[in-house]
Structure formats: structure tokens, C-alpha cells
Amino acid sequence: MQVQNNSNSEYPRRLHYISAVLWPSFLAACVATMVFFAMFDPQELLQIMTWKFSLSREWAYSLGFFLFWLLTILSSSITLVLLLPGETEHLSKET
Amino acid sequence: MAENDVAVSLYAAHEKVYPREVDGRYQRLRNLAVIVLLGLYYLLPWIDWDGRQAVLFDLPARKFYIFWWVFWPQDFIYLSWLLIIAAMTLFFTTAVAGRLWCGYACPQTVWTELFIWLERWSEGSRNQQIKLDKSPWTWQKFRRKSLKQFLWISLAIWTGFTFVGYFTPVTELGSKLLTFKLGAWEVFWICFYGFATYGNAGFMREQVCKYMCPYARFQSAMFDADTLIISYDAERGEPRGKRKKTVNPIYEGLGDCVDCSQCVQVCPTGIDIRKGLQYECIACAACIDVCNQVMKKMNYPPNLIRYTTQNTDSRAHGSSKILRPRIIIYFFILLILVTGFLFSILNRTPLALDILRDRNALYQVVDGNLIENVYNLKLMNKDTRPHNYKVDVSGLPGIRTSNGSLEVPVDSGEVYNLPLRVRVDMNVIEKSANTIQITISSVDEKHTVTEPTRFLAPDPRNFQ
Incomplete structure (x- = not known):
């Protein structure tokens, strides 16, 4: 019964946290990707890179999107961590 | 379970x-x-x-x-404009009719x-x-x-x-x-x-x-008190309770809600609309449909659960106002955005012109009495087919290009770099900084773009 109760409160919260981080950061990354690649052509950016390598535009767009998403996930996660209650509070609740 | x-x-x-x-x-x-x-x-x-x-x-x-x-990427403004219109439409419909978006679209x-x-x-x-x-x-x-x-x-x-x-x-x-x-x-x-x-x-x-x-x-x-919401008429429905169809609920001390829980069963978010307005409600109106079926079976009037507003509901105001400042403001912002968007997209010229002045010399004197300025034009053909474009200059008497009559072929999507030498007779110049116009038009005269630029000359007082 104890286990059930725990899972009852833990799982939706974990899901809630994961979706609260992934979803807004996904939207922000979409916008950032659109704005960025409307301004800059990846082919032109590659020409002025220090390390020369070639990449098709499809690859560049997809990679760019995931880099942006990584960045926004990072930002959202930090916001989440800062909003979570501190460790001591958490412990006192459990005991 | x-x-x-x-x-x-x-x-x-x-x-x-x-x-x-x-x-x-x-x-x-x-x-x-x-x-x-x-x-x-x-x-x-x-x-x-x-x-x-x-x-x-x-x-x-x-x-x-x-x-x-x-x-083209240069038209990014239209996309952002469209997104702003979409957001404004969402605000407007939400203010008028609540969560229509959630329930239907x-x-x-x-x-x-x-x-x-x-x-x-x-x-x-x-x-x-x-x-x-x-x-x-x-x-x-x-x-x-x-x-x-x-x-x-x-x-x-x-x-x-x-x-x-x-x-x-x-x-x-x-x-x-x-x-x-x-x-x-x-x-x-x-x-x-x-x-x-x-x-x-x-x-x-x-x-x-x-x-x-x-x-x-x-x-x-x-939201405000005049926004459409889905709500249960508690005054009419309570006290809820099961009863036989033949029994007049008034004698049993009951309201019209037969407590069949159909409204809970049809709800895609699993809430009980009878508990009042809840943020989980996506306003899909499934509970209205099912409750009306039950009301019909019971021979009661429909709309125990219905679209209403808080003002209609409270009955103090009696009715709701549709035209309120919030709605009017949202509507006019939307109207301006949409007309502006349509106007600019319908009048959009599939031809772009950027003028860069030559950085090396402000001007030079050629053939004794002609002032020459050099520009770099960037022509972009944003149309789906290739075009021939001709270049015209105007703004000063006798102004002309040294290139003579120019006609340049530009492929669809191509950016064409065109150096342009513009000459004006020294005697007609009255001041050192003049504004001239450079016009690019397709040979079939369908698309025309005119951009102003500066034509620089020595101060006329120095050579008169």
C-alpha cells in the first residue's frame, strides 16, 4: 500500500516535470531555429567556419534544431531546479 | 481498477x-x-x-x-506577421467564446x-x-x-x-x-x-x-464575465437525484438533474462539470450533447448544461454584452493586422533591390564636366520564372547611366550584382548631396521597384 501511494504521487509529478521542461523548450527551439535559419544560410556559415567541413542543408537544419533544443532544455531544467524546494525541506517532508 | x-x-x-x-x-x-x-x-x-x-x-x-x-528567407516578416495574426485571433475568439480552440480546433x-x-x-x-x-x-x-x-x-x-x-x-x-x-x-x-x-x-x-x-x-x-463558458445550471438541477420518469420532481423535492453521471462519462478530461468552472474543461460541449439527450428522454426542457456566460448565469445582469471594450480592441487590432497583411502580400513585388554606394570614391569628374557616382546594385528575382530587368535613373536633369540602356537577365531566385555608373552634368548640380531614384522594372513592365539613393557632387560654389 505504501509503495502504491508513493508511485501515485511520484509518477505524475515526474511526468509533469519532464513535460514542463521538454515542451516549452521544444517550442522555443522551433522559433529560434526558424528565426536563425531565415537570417543565415547554413551553406554560407560553413564557408566561414574555422574547421572546414561540408554538411547538406537538411543536416544543418536538423542539427541546428537539436542544438537549440539542447540549449532551451538546459535553460528550462535550470529554471525547474531553482523552483524545486530545497533538499532539507524535501527530507523533512519524507520523514 | x-x-x-x-x-x-x-x-x-x-x-x-x-x-x-x-x-x-x-x-x-x-x-x-x-x-x-x-x-x-x-x-x-x-x-x-x-x-x-x-x-x-x-x-x-x-x-x-x-x-x-x-x-524567400527575406520574406521572413510575413511568417512572423502571420504568427502574430494567429495569436491575436486566438485571443479574440477566446475573449468572445472561451476555449473554442481547445474544444474544436x-x-x-x-x-x-x-x-x-x-x-x-x-x-x-x-x-x-x-x-x-x-x-x-x-x-x-x-x-x-x-x-x-x-x-x-x-x-x-x-x-x-x-x-x-x-x-x-x-x-x-x-x-x-x-x-x-x-x-x-x-x-x-x-x-x-x-x-x-x-x-x-x-x-x-x-x-x-x-x-x-x-x-x-x-x-x-x-476571460471576463461575458465570455462563453460551459456550465451546469445548478439552480435548476439541484438537488440532484434519481427518480422515476413518471414522478414530478417537485413532489420529491428534486431538481432537474437525474444524477445519471453521463456528463462525467463523456468528458474527455474526466471532470464533473457540475462542480463548476474548472481549468481542465476544454469546452468540447460533449456534456451538453449527452445531457440534452437525457433531458429529452425525461421530457424536461433542454440545456441543463449549456453554453452561457457568468453574467447571464448570475441573473443580476440578465444578459451578456457581446460588444465590450476588450472585444472591440482585440477586433480592431486583428482587423488592422489582417488588412495590412493582405494588402502587403497582394502588392508584393517579386523583385528586391539593394543599393550599395561604392566606398572608394564619393564622386569623380569624367569627360571634363560630368560628375560620376558608382553604385553596386543587388537585384533579386523572387519570382518563379526568369526575367529581364531594365534599369532607369531619375531625380536630376539629364541624369543617365554610363552603361547606356541596360537589360539584365536574372534567373528565378538569383541575386544579380550590377555595378552602375550614374552621370550628371556638372552645370545642373545645385548642391553637393542630391537624392536620386533608381528604378528596376521587368521588361514586361509587370514588376517595378524604385529605391532612393544619394548622388554626391563637389560643392557647386567651388567650381562656379
Whole structure:
């Protein structure tokens, strides 16, 4: 019964946290990707890179999107961590 | 059932909502929305226009085709403008009619509806689904569950395929799919979008609205007491209770609510509308439909649950005002945005001109008495076909180009660099900084662009 109760409160919260981080950061990354690649052509950016390598535009767009998403996930996660209650509070609740 | 479900479902520890099938005016409206919106989504990539795909976001070539228009990265303003219009439309409709978007048009709602249809088709009605989930694994259960999964996964893959079809020509993509020659990124994005659809419409469903949707959180900011909401008429319905159809509820001391819990069973978010306005309510109006059916059976007047506003409900005001400052302001902002957008898109010239002055010399004197300025023109042909353009200069008496009469061929999508020497007789110049116009027009006179620039000359006082 104890286990059930725990899972009852833990799982939706974990899901809630994961979706609260992934979803807004996904939207922000979409916008950032659109704005960025409307301004800059990846082919032109590659020409002025220090390390020369070639990449098709499809690859560049997809990679760019995931880099942006990584960045926004990072930002959202930090916001989440800062909003979570501190460790001591958490412990006192459990005991 | 709840306890077991809680332990096994990783996606959420909550009771699965089994929305009961319902028929009625609003459900038919919802069905229509599903068919129209998803029909558009699935069919649009297959429409041909001028020998190309009508709607194609050609990312590798950095061009967006939308019917008769082609957009280049320089036209990004239109996209952002369109997004602002979309947001404003959402504010406006929310202020007038509440969460219409959530109930009828949101992709989450629409795809969930489609997934629920498939679920019902393979697993049966609400009661059959609940029974099936409770029952131990039998051949029958396995058959029904795998049929559902098969349908869901096929639909999800088709959805992902259609999504990628907006970015890669869909017929090409189709033939690549059939011959197993899809590129890595195409496969990835088909799976990504397909998986998102499957997860959101098959499993997450109302939890997306409850936990993930930002609009669900801030839509209340657009609400006021005159906004349409779905609400239970507690004054008329309470005290609720079961009764025989033949009994007059007044003699039993009962209101009109027969406490059949149908409104709870049809609710896709699993709430009880009789508890009042709740943020989980996506205003799908399924409870209105089902309650009206019950009222009809009982020979009671309809609309125990109905679209109403807080002002109508409180009865102090009696009725609601539709025209209120908030609505009028939203409407005018929207009107200005839409007219501006249409005007600029209809008058859009598929030709762009950038003028850069030559940085080396401000001016030079040639042939004794002519002042010459040098410019670098960047011509961009944003049309779908090649054009010949001619260049004209005006703004000073006797102004001309040294290149003579110019005609340059520019391919579709090409940026053409054109150095231009402009000459003016020294004697007509009255000041050192003059404004002139450079005009580019296509030979067929269809597209014309005029840009002003500066023409520099020595101070006339120095040489007169």
C-alpha cells in the first residue's frame, strides 16, 4: 500500500516535470531555429567556419534544431531546479 | 481498477479516461472539424500547382511555396506577421467564446478524437473497453489490442510521412518510401512526428492539456464575465437525484438533474462539470450533447448544461454584452493586422533591390564636366520564372547611366550584382548631396521597384 501511494504521487509529478521542461523548450527551439535559419544560410556559415567541413542543408537544419533544443532544455531544467524546494525541506517532508 | 492502473502506467498515475461515445449538435460540429482540419493536413501536400507541389517548404533550396506565392528567407516578416495574426485571433475568439480552440480546433483535440475513433472501432464502446482492460489476457483481448495498436501505429506513421511531405516533395518521398531509399533524416523526422502523434493522441491525451499546455494556463487572462463558458445550471438541477420518469420532481423535492453521471462519462478530461468552472474543461460541449439527450428522454426542457456566460448565469445582469471594450480592441487590432497583411502580400513585388554606394570614391569628374557616382546594385528575382530587368535613373536633369540602356537577365531566385555608373552634368548640380531614384522594372513592365539613393557632387560654389 505504501509503495502504491508513493508511485501515485511520484509518477505524475515526474511526468509533469519532464513535460514542463521538454515542451516549452521544444517550442522555443522551433522559433529560434526558424528565426536563425531565415537570417543565415547554413551553406554560407560553413564557408566561414574555422574547421572546414561540408554538411547538406537538411543536416544543418536538423542539427541546428537539436542544438537549440539542447540549449532551451538546459535553460528550462535550470529554471525547474531553482523552483524545486530545497533538499532539507524535501527530507523533512519524507520523514 | 484504479490501483492496478496506477502501478503499471508510467505515462501517468491516474485513472484512464474512457470517454463515452456521444451524439448531438456539438459532437457533429466536432466531427466536422476533425474531418476538415485533418483532411486539409493529409491532403494538402498532394495538391499540384503549376507543375509543383502547391504547399512545399523547400528547406534545402530555402524557398517556401504556398499556392501562387514563393517566399524567400527575406520574406521572413510575413511568417512572423502571420504568427502574430494567429495569436491575436486566438485571443479574440477566446475573449468572445472561451476555449473554442481547445474544444474544436487544437491538433491535440483533433488527433485524440481520431485515435479515439480507431480505439472504439477495434475495442468497442466505453463499457466494452473498461471490461476488456479489466479482463485477463485472452486471445480475444490480444486480437483487439493488437488491432488497435496496428491502426494507431499505421496512422502515426502516415501522419509523420505527411509532415515530412511538407518539406520534401511528397510524391518523391512516397516513391523513396516504397523502394526503401529514404534518407536518414527523413526516416528520423517521420518517426519523430509519428511518435509524438502516437504518444500525445494515444496515451497522453487530456494530460497534455492539463500539464503541458501553456494556453490552458493563460487563457483565463482573456476571460471576463461575458465570455462563453460551459456550465451546469445548478439552480435548476439541484438537488440532484434519481427518480422515476413518471414522478414530478417537485413532489420529491428534486431538481432537474437525474444524477445519471453521463456528463462525467463523456468528458474527455474526466471532470464533473457540475462542480463548476474548472481549468481542465476544454469546452468540447460533449456534456451538453449527452445531457440534452437525457433531458429529452425525461421530457424536461433542454440545456441543463449549456453554453452561457457568468453574467447571464448570475441573473443580476440578465444578459451578456457581446460588444465590450476588450472585444472591440482585440477586433480592431486583428482587423488592422489582417488588412495590412493582405494588402502587403497582394502588392508584393517579386523583385528586391539593394543599393550599395561604392566606398572608394564619393564622386569623380569624367569627360571634363560630368560628375560620376558608382553604385553596386543587388537585384533579386523572387519570382518563379526568369526575367529581364531594365534599369532607369531619375531625380536630376539629364541624369543617365554610363552603361547606356541596360537589360539584365536574372534567373528565378538569383541575386544579380550590377555595378552602375550614374552621370550628371556638372552645370545642373545645385548642391553637393542630391537624392536620386533608381528604378528596376521587368521588361514586361509587370514588376517595378524604385529605391532612393544619394548622388554626391563637389560643392557647386567651388567650381562656379
